[in-house]
Amino acid sequence: MKRELVIGVDGGTESVRVGIFDLKGNEVGEGITPYKTYYPKPGWAEQDPNDWWASLAESIKKAMKDANASKDEIISIGLDTTCSSVVFCKQDGAPVRKAVIWMDIRSSEEAEKMAATGHEALKYNGFGNVSAEWMPSKVLWVKNHEPQNYHETEKIMDYVDWYTFMMTGKNTGSASTTTLRWYYDQENGGAPEDFYKTIGLGDIFDKLPEEIKYLGEYIGGLTPYAAEHLGLAEGTPVGQGGVDCLNGMIGLGVTKPGKLALITGSSHCNLAFTDKSIHKEGIFGTYPGVVFPGMKLAEGGQASSGSVIKWFKTHFGIDIEEQAKQEGTSVYDILNKEAAELPPGSEGLLVLEYWQGNRTPYVDANVRGFISGLTLKHTRAHIYRAIMEAIAYGTELNIKNFKENGIPVEELYLAGGATNSDLYLQIHADVSNLPINVPESNQVACLGSAIMATVTAGAYANADEAVSHMVRYKKRIEPNPENHEIYKLYSEQYQKAYPQFKEWMHATSKLDGIAAEKVVKQSV
Secondary structure (H helix, E strand, O other), X not given: OOOOEEEEEEEOOOEEEEEEEEOOOOEEEEEEXXXXXXXXXXXXXXXXXXXXXXXXXXXXXXXXXXXXXXXXXXXXXXXXXXXXXXXXXXXXXXXXXXXXXXXXXXXXXXXXXXXXXXXXXXXXXXXXXXXXXXXXXXXXXXXXXOHHHHHHOOEEEEHHHHHHHHHHOOOEEEHHHHHHHOOOEHHHOEOOXXXXXXXXXXXXXXXXXXXXXXXXXXXXXXXXXXXHHHOOOOOOEEEOOEEHHHHHHHHOOOOXXXXXXXXXXXXXXXXXXXXXXXXXXXXXXXXXXXXXXOOEEEEEEEOOOHHHHHXXXXXXOHHHHHHHHHHOOOHHHHHHHHHXXXXXXXXXXXXXXXXXXXXXXXXXOOOXXXXXXXXXXXXXXXHHHHHHHHHHHHHHHHHHHHHHOOOOEEXXXXXXXXXXXXXXXXXXXXXXXXXXXXXXXXOHHHHHHHHHHHHXXXXXXXXXXXXXXXXXXXXXXXXXXXXXXXXXXXXXXXXXXXXXXXXXXXXXXXXXXXXXXXXXXXXX
């Protein structure tokens, strides 16, 4: 009997992952192919869309072989990619220059000028700082600094829309990407033309997608060229793609208000649905229809979370690498075991996890990491645990901000690197006093894309029906009430730290530059 299978594509920062799933959510095949990131200057990051296209074909072929699948078993393709990875291309999709990807922050001056306009569109930034990561900042930089490339550009697309254009020949924009990072406002006429004119991009509209479609909405079938390149059947249905973290919400089973999707990795991403329009400082959004029509999304997050834990392991766990190898375990496992023996609060330690600044609620790139309370008793394990606790305090601050602004959060749904540590999960549950649900599949973006592919194909009527058949959970972590009472005290101190030390941290973060200037002057 012929199987019915869907493809979920997840175009990430380092590689493109393809998962092939059946209609019960079981992954039957997987393919991963890396591609190169170019760093021409500090703060710049680019990728070649041609590499994306070649890697996609390779990943699909690997996954098809792994699944022992035939072309006629694939009933649809769903996609997600990084967001604000901007492609400048000709009418046929040929890149004019390399794509300026999401982490590129060369356009900080353009972002500052955009913020200074005070335009109503900035409500999506919580009326705060504008990120150099967002699409208009990047496009304005190219127009200002590479006018010839801007003039030659006939289409401007986000990564996921370039993929679907290359697959179908249809130039559509994702309601997810355009709303999340392009200031597209579905409730008030779409693209804010006056905003783009104000910032100097009034001529951009002939270059933008012709039609905006919702996540999973049918775009078209694979063209003969795309089908041959990808090794699939001509006409295979392709649904509108979305943003990796938003498709990850679906893969976590978060489709209604009351649930918070906590997607962890180098950073923490906090995402929650609401039926209210809320635009406040410290909250990105609320974005209308960014995942589902009629539903609004609130966004928060931490710039550094897993990256701080990795930093600590790299620099302070070197001496236990050999021990880990001999025991057949990892350095993280040994650090977790040591930290689990300590009480909540790490015996008086408090850390601010601002190694890369603060994303929300303060949107402040000029604060830095902070460790307070050190004594001669404290060990490596104390600091390691205190870092995990600090990340949980930061998450709790974002949850508190959501709740105070009418966005319900009743339980957490967590995926990513944090799922590898039971201690880390328990700390999060205890600090926020909320249960945590962990899915069977940790590749939630890929699964979310596959789920939407089933909707595109008509196998399920909507995302909720598909989720009920395709998402399962392997564990649920309940909070410890006694630990929560202790953590409340530390969490309150954490929340006092930024207002009290903000200016001090700003001044301190400038000292390295000042010192470097003095060294240069002395050496002349």
